[in-house]
């Protein structure tokens with residue numbers, strides 16, 4: 132493998148030696164590829180292995196198909212939504228999907244891809260002009276893939292329906308469906324089922340891409356309004372820390388992807404998280420108090436939403452491998468500034484962790500893959516998603532299982548107690564320490580504002596007792612108490628907001644509904660037969 | 670064809686070093702968001718002035734910091750090397766294979782810096 136570096140040594144060297152010897156012209160001894168042991172290596176991966184260009188390409192492509200093959204989670208003909216931010220990892224993922232679907236090899240991938248790109252410029256306050264330019268660049272990359280694509284604006288999260296927060300069963304049909312698009316697909320699939328699978332898929336793509344083009348054009352004629360953008364900016368301005376802003380952005384992004392997947396009939400979503408990104412996510416999630424949902428947050432597949440499963444096929448690639456592959460094999464990507472652009476290392480927990488992981492990578496290259504492999508060994512103690520489990524046991528915002536029903540001596544309880552102790556000095560009734568330490572769901576009114584309605588000293592018994600929502604009177608309070616519906620980590624995010632009622636309407640509405648339901652359940656509880664009793668009698 | 674072999678290993682031969690005192694032209698490229706620290710300009714054709722000893726990567730970083738960086742040098746250089754998370758390619762090969770900071774730059778070399786950091 133010669134000649135991929137321009138021969139610039141011709142001044143010193145005979146022309147015929149040029150290719151063979153060019154890498155000798157460095158202070159270090161030129162290394163041979165560990166795989167083929169012939170060609171000159173061009174990069175070092177996995178800390179010590181030197182690869183040549185050809186072997187690296189083979190290794191990279193093989194890894195993608197091996198990852199999907201090993202996990203056997205995507206079915207032939209299944210609609211898979213690729214989340215493409217335009218960044219290097221997701222763009223690389225797109226190129227691998229293209230590569231895998233176009234192969235003639237027997238291991239060819241056989242699913243039907245579509246793409247979603249979310250323009251997040253509204254959150255970081257970019258001008259409409261910059262955003263339009265960035266979207267146009269991403270679009271040109273997406274268009275060249277010939278897959279149908281959906282450009283979604285973060286502003287659209289503000290108008291999501293509350294149903295997006297429900298954990299779905301496999302019956303996606305009941306959810307409100309998009310206009311002509313989905314109907315056309317369904318019809319198409321039905322009429323084409325007898326075709327040869329390959330032919331069928333190819334037809335499907337060409338059909339879908341023409342539809343998506345119309346959709347995009349419709350979208351352009353009906354862009355988001357300046358009011359939407361202002362509302363989004365108000366929302367992000369109300370969040371005090373970059374850490375919480377990044378968390379909120381992640382939540383909204385996830386909801387938009389989920390909603391698009393459901394309305395357009397996708398049952399899998401592919402995210403481009405690399406192993407470097409997942410190592411960072413793993414460590415920062417521990418710092419953010421998301422330990423309980425680590426396995427789902429960083430694993431290969433994540434089924435917390437029930438009907439739509441998130442998969443992360445890039446989790447075996449380091450960001451270095453991705454950057455090299457993209458450069459060597461001309462995979463286009465688009466750099467779009469985000470919330471953390473030009474931020475200092477200490478600007479947020481996520482940023483600080485990233486800088487820590489990168490320093491580790493430089494000084495002790497093997498450790499990063501160790502961190503990320505740790506995530507493979509993590510399993511949730513109880514089976515993660517049981518579709519029968521009542522939905523109020525899931526975090527309202529991130530849909531992970533609620534971890535706040537923790538043991539007596541957990542860090543969570545300790546934080547609660549200290550929070551309540553410090554509250555007692557303030558005006559208004561405090562919560563008695565006795566109830567706070569008791570096992571069971573945390574008291575609903577640990578909001579720090581002490582807006583417990585049954586503030587009558589004599590009636591304090593009722594407050595702070597086991598049932599969440601006891602502090603809410605029949606009419607909703609001015610500031611909705613969300614905390615009992617959130618996991619520990621999402622509570623911290625909300626805590627960094629100046630006002631909770633600025634959250635998008637779909638979140639507030641769903642919170643109210645959940646509250647009402649649990650209140651009602653409480654009221655009628657004594658008339659209900661317990662499930663166990665029922666089982667015994669039948 | 671045997672005649673030219675000895676001069677191939679540059680830097681090990683003092684005669685060769687003397688010849689290299691002339692200014693050298695480089696093609697520098699910044700990507701992955703690193704370009705934001707250079708006024709958004711990705712490609713730079715620069716000429717390093719003539720000096721008594723050959724230019725190496727370590728000196729190039731000092732020169733970039735003094736002459737090209739527009740803002741926030743700590744987001745690009747840390748200590749005497751690049752900020753962790755920024756990849757360096759010399760003539761399209763990993764600089765880890767080229768001696769990193771000790772690599773002696775040649776006229777017309779192509780040096781690429783790619784940020785793999787989130788947000789650039």
Ligand SMILES: [Zn+2]
Nearest residue numbers: 164167183186
């Ligand atoms: Zn090789």
Ligand SMILES: [Zn+2]
Nearest residue numbers: 526529618621
């Ligand atoms: Zn949560």
